[in-house]
Amino acid sequence: MDExxxxxxxxxxxxxxxxxxxxxxxxxxxSGEQKPSMRVSSPPEFKGEAGVWxxxxxxxxxxxxxxxxxxxxxAKRLQIPLVSYSSVAxxxxxxxxGGYKFTKVILRPTILVSSPEAVEQARSTFHDAHGSxxxxxxxxxxxxxxxxILVKT
Amino acid sequence: MDExxxxxxxxxxxxxxxxxxxxxxxxxxxSGEQKPSMRVSSPPEFKGEAGVWxxxxxxxxxxxxxxxxxxxxxAKRLQIPLVSYSSVAxxxxxxxxGGYKFTKVILRPTILVSSPEAVEQARSTFHDAHGSxxxxxxxxxxxxxxxxILVKT
Numbered sequence: 001m002d003e004x005x006x007x008x009x010x011x012x013x014x015x016x017x018x019x020x021x022x023x024x025x026x027x028x029x030x031s032g033e034q035k036p037s038m039r040v041s042s043p044p045e046f047k048g049e050a051g052v053w054x055x056x057x058x059x060x061x062x063x064x065x066x067x068x069x070x071x072x073x074x075a076k077r078l079q080i081p082l083v084s085y086s087s088v089a090x091x092x093x094x095x096x097x098g099g100y101k102f103t104k105v106i107l108r109p110t111i112l113v114s115s116p117e118a119v120e121q122a123r124s125t126f127h128d129a130h131g132s133x134x135x136x137x138x139x140x141x142x143x144x145x146x147x148x149i150l151v152k153t
Numbered sequence: 154m155d156e157x158x159x160x161x162x163x164x165x166x167x168x169x170x171x172x173x174x175x176x177x178x179x180x181x182x183x184s185g186e187q188k189p190s191m192r193v194s195s196p197p198e199f200k201g202e203a204g205v206w207x208x209x210x211x212x213x214x215x216x217x218x219x220x221x222x223x224x225x226x227x228a229k230r231l232q233i234p235l236v237s238y239s240s241v242a243x244x245x246x247x248x249x250x251g252g253y254k255f256t257k258v259i260l261r262p263t264i265l266v267s268s269p270e271a272v273e274q275a276r277s278t279f280h281d282a283h284g285s286x287x288x289x290x291x292x293x294x295x296x297x298x299x300x301x302i303l304v305k306t
Contacts, residue, residue: 011248014198016207018214020262022238026222030214034204038191040214042222045167051187054169055219055288058211061171061183061193066208069179069195085175093287095164101290109173134246135208137254139292 027052056093056102062135063105063143064089071111071129080122083112083152091141102141110148122149180205209246209255215288216258216296217242224264224282233275236265236305244294255294263301275302 020040022028026048027041042048043056064087075082087109094103107130113122126147130136136143173193175181179201180194195201196209217240228235240262247256260283266275279300283289289296 014246016209016213016244018210018217018242020217020240026225030218032210035206040218053188055215056169057171057185058215059288060169062208062211064171064173065183065193068173072179087173089171091169093167099290100287134253135212137252138294141291
């Protein structure tokens with residue numbers, strides 16, 4: 001055994017499954033085990049249906065949600081006095097290198113904390129969470145974050 | 154003007170927006186304009202809630218849905234006699250290069266056509282759609298496809 005090495009850390013793998021069934025035109029039903037099924041479609045500009053989730057929006061929503069849940073995990077561990085977290089996310093789909101792809105996702109979270117001392121801690125924790133988000137780690141698009149950290153008055 | 158060049162093709166850019174609000178623990182509400190809101194959470198293995206959509210599943214579902222809608226667009230243009238399309242997708246989340254990320258997404262669609270002559274056309278069209286899927290183009294994970302093309306008897 002190499003005594004200079006630390007203990008071996010083993011990491012688990014995880015599987016995530018979804019099911020999909022075509023209904024009509026460019027629309028279908030997306031489902032997952034014990035989850036509410038949702039109608040999905042191409043967005044209207046790609047001849048799909050308005051008012052239902054498109055793969056484009058699921059993609060943007062996945063990035064924003066993963067960033068939030070990662071922040072929530074870190075904030076809890078650090079006991080940051082979090083009051084609220086809301087976010088608006090925007091994905092930019094562009095033609096690049098011969099095909100359409102998301103080149104950028106912009107996240108604009110508004111994070112409310114209960115004490116002025118927590119503002120900088122929340123800001124640095126948010127940037128750590130952004131760097132650790134497993135969806136951000138899985139995509140080519142640049143994820144730009146523009147957080148607003150406010151104190152509840 | 155360079156006469157050796159063909160006509161200039163311009164490609165539009167598109168924006169996709171979502172909103173997110175924290176509710177409690179690792180859960181929140183994901184919404185989009187004129188879309189049904191959905192409860193989202195970390196998956197249970199990351200201290201979240203069972204029975205609701207996680208960013209991991211939204212990511213996998215986005216890949217599968219985009220591949221299907223791209224296939225539907227191509228199949229319609231080529232007048233492939235499509236009877237049904239259903240798919241099961243699986244994303245592999247692994248620790249790699251210092252962080253968790255999706256390293257692979259496996260799509261297993263079952264595509265039913267109404268004539269034996271359409272089988273090979275559906276197969277090659279599915280592979281074209283896979284190559285053109287804008288979500289697949291946007292991610293690092295390898296997307297593996299294992300289609301079953303069947304004739305309705």
